[in-house]
Amino acid sequence: RFYDQRVTWHPCDSEAAPRGLQCGVVTVPLDYAHPKRGSLRLALARLRSTGDRPRGSLVLNFGGPGGEGVGRLAMAGKDFMPLAEGYDVVTFDPRGVGLSAPVTCGEAAYSGSPGQGRDDGPDDPDDGRRESASPDRVADGDPQPYLRRLREIAEACAAASGPVLEHMGTVDAARDMDVIRHALGDRRLNYLGFSYGTRLGAVYAARFPHRVGRFVLDGVDTLTASPVEQARAGAAGQQAALERFLAWCVRDIGCPFGRDARTAPRQVERLVDMLDAHPAPTGADRGFTGQDLVAALGQALYSRALWPQMERAVADLVEYGDPRGLQGFTPGAFSPPVFRRDGPRRSRQPVPLDNAPAALLAVNCADSPERPSARRIAAELGAMRASYEKASPVFGRYRLAEALMCYGRPRGTDFVREEVHDLRSPRMLLVGTRGDPATPYRWTVETARRLGSSAVVLDNKGEGHTGYGSSRCVQRTVEAFLLLGELKGGSCPAEEPGPGA
Structure with missing residues (x-):
């Protein structure tokens, strides 16, 4: 019955939806x-x-995973109007995301013990225990408090999300896309996927090779690396x-990290340490910490167009103690807030405030079969800490905590690996950006080799996460393939962001 339906379109009823945007739904099996x-x-x-x-x-x-489609198309639809010359441009909120049965970890994930659902205040007697279990502290010593907290949060997420949480993997989402393809009336699926969307596209192509139309995968994800890797x-x-x-920053006399590129990274580390020890006042109960700065930097590095704004925001913090500019860089998928005591609570809105990070964890854990034991984590933590700090003195600590987030959750599938x-599908375009x-x-090179002769690589020499929105050369190449069927690999030069970037 799921392949007997057609989408009924109607004007989107959201006040934020632009004129001409239409909405619909498709029904898919839970399991x-x-x-x-x-x-x-599923919302379309x-x-x-x-x-x-x-x-x-x-x-x-x-x-994402965990990124909604409907809201994003409503916000950025004009960026894809060139593609509308040849297609109806369609997106969807994947299962567990946005308006499609959104998952959440609920209030219990932010309180001392799942199920209590209480609001934690500054005098909460459990405050110290949970603080020692926060992700930015896991690299400091005993991982057991953090691992206990992870197990509690996994239980809270399962209780708050309901049965959809057990069916959040990319294999399920790929099967959903095939139902969507049929409901749209298309014999083959034409697809443009960014970041995690490249994993989803690759899984679809493996599962339904005979249904692959023109596929573009931009910002190519790994198919083989473990969460730790x-x-x-x-x-x-x-x-x-x-x-x-x-x-780039040190060429400017106003750079808050000095004028020497060799010493500037150490200046960042010192600022992070200082803010962790003495958070900057924000006017709220909680100050702006070093880990907040790490999250803001992580977001700003996604796009070269954000570099000037980041420089000004850090300068305001250093010179005036004003973190407001940095607070404007939302953590998004980089900084899952589900472990913060003062994090978002369950919202009364249709989409819970923690939906994006809750969905990110659910999908990534569903796609990963590794579940190291607490004993193994404790034994290997020292070596892991050293390798992560070597990889990044700034981001390593946070990423080490991220690597352990699937602890306490059911073992995932090995299908992706x-x-x-x-692949036995038609050829597709893979876009990799050197400064991503x-x-x-x-990962673009490794995934292309893994996919075989179906993969054609476009090497973008630029900066930022993905290439279609930041490189005119990439945009032309992608549109030539999707609109005209002209599939070319090769390379694109680095480009300065335009005034509208």
Whole structure:
């Protein structure tokens, strides 16, 4: 019955939706192994094609995991209007995300013990225990308090999210996309996926090779690395991007990290340490810490266009003690807030405030079969700490905590690691950016080799996470393939961001 439906489109009822954006739903099984045991409604949005003879639909996934599609298309639809010349531009909120049965960890994840659901105040007698278990402290010594907290939070997430949490993996999302393809009336799926969306696209191509149309994967994710390896590579990628930012910054007389690129990284480390010891006042109960600065830097490095804004924001903090500019850099997927005592509570809105980080953890853990024991973690923590700090003195500590986040959760699938290789699908375009802080360029090369002859690589020499939105050369190459079928690899030069970047 799930392949018997067609999408019924209607104007989106959100006040924030731009004129012309249409919304719809598709119903999918909760559990594909038992399709009669419940279903989910996935939220869709589309921009109608402006062309005379559209090729059908182009489905977008903006990444994450945990990133919503409907809200993103509502916000940034104009960026994809060139593609609307040949397609209806369609996106969706993946299962567990946004308006599609959103997962959450609920209030219990932010209180001393799951299930209590109480509001923690500054005089909470349990305050010290939970503080020692926070992710920015796990690298300091005994991991056991942190691991106990992770298990508690896993239980809280399962209780607050309901049955969808057990079916959040990329394999399920890929099967959802095939139901969406059919409901759109398309014989083949045309697809543009960013970041995590490249993992989703690769899994779809492995699962449904005969249904692959024109595929572009931009900001290519790894298919083989474990969470520990991914987090360490992420730390190294962010450190390299930070050093390129600092080399740019020190050319300006107003750079808050000095005028010497060799000593500037140490200035960042000192500022992080100082803020951890003495947080900057914010006017709220909680000050701005060094780990908040790390999160802000991590977000700013996603786009070279944000570098001037980051420089000014850090200068305001250093010169005037004003962290407001840095607070404007939302942590997003880089900094999951589910472990902070003062983090977001369950919202009364349709989408819980912690949905994005809760979904990120759920998907990544569902895609990973590794679950090291507490004994093994304790035995290897010293070596892990050293390797992460070597990868990045700034980001390593946070990334080390991130590597352990699946502890206490059910073992995930090995499908992504074992089955996604040597595709029998039509050729697709893989875009890798040399200065990408989130998905290192080597992942593009490794994934292309793994996918086999189906993969054609475009080497973008620029900075930032993904290339379509920041490089005119990448944009032209992607659009030539999606609109005209002209598939070319090669390379694109680094480009300065334009005034509208």
